[in-house]
Amino acid sequence: MSVTPDALKRLLGRRAASVAIVTARAGERVHGMTVTAFTEVSLEPPLVLVCADRSSNTHPVIEKGGVFAVNLLAQDQAALSNRFASKQDEERRFEGVAWETAATGAPILPGTLGALDCRVVAAHDGGDHVIYVGRIEAIRCAPGREPLLYQSGAYGAFTPRES
Numbered sequence: 668m669s670v671t672p673d674a675l676k677r678l679l680g681r682r683a684a685s686v687a688i689v690t691a692r693a694g695e696r697v698h699g700m701t702v703t704a705f706t707e708v709s710l711e712p713p714l715v716l717v718c719a720d721r722s723s724n725t726h727p728v729i730e731k732g733g734v735f736a737v738n739l740l741a742q743d744q745a746a747l748s749n750r751f752a753s754k755q756d757e758e759r760r761f762e763g764v765a766w767e768t769a770a771t772g773a774p775i776l777p778g779t780l781g782a783l784d785c786r787v788v789a790a791h792d793g794g795d796h797v798i799y800v801g802r803i804e805a806i807r808c809a810p811g812r813e814p815l816l817y818q819s820g821a822y823g824a825f826t827p828r829e830s
């Protein structure tokens with residue numbers, strides 16, 4: 668099979684991924700978008716990475732502000748995920764959301780599993796995406812919530828096997 672964007676999306680889309688909203692601030696401008704392309708990188712020092720589409724509005728806000736927060740969505744937050752992925756009303760995504768400001772200045776969203784407040788320590792070329800590596804400066808954790816998963820274009824929940 669040849670390596671086309673469609674072939675890649677078809678296979679990689681079948682991978683179950685947990686959903687997050689990456690938020691950022693540059694001066695007075697706050698913005699954020701839904702992502703699945705984030706991962707842990709290192710425990711010591713504490714590092715995570717996020718891949719941001721070069722054509723997204725979030726990418727220049729991270730680039731300019733040098734900070735981002737990864738807000739890990741809970742199972743009942745599919746509507747928030749859709750809102751932060753939609754190109755409609757993208758400047759009103761935070762409306763009605765009781766967000767707080769992290770130590771770095773990045774917005775922290777309510778009702779999540781938790782959030783990682785990060786300062787950008789490296790930005791790598793990732794083709795049509797930019798790979799932002801962030802050093803985690805603070806962690807928020809809300810135990811007891813289950814993660815929101817995304818697979819083959821649908822949201823779902825993790826079900827542990829019986830054995």
Ligand SMILES: Cc1cc2nc3c(=O)[nH]c(=O)nc-3n(C[C@H](O)[C@H](O)[C@H](O)COP(=O)(O)O)c2cc1C
Binds near residue numbers: 718753
């Ligand atoms: C489940 C899901 C996962 C996504 N993952 C990413 C991602 O990892 N990186 C990315 O740049 N866009 C991702 N997107 C697309 C962005 O959320 C979408 O293009 C958004 O409108 C970008 O907003 P902005 O241009 O205002 O920054 C994802 C969308 C969905 C629904």
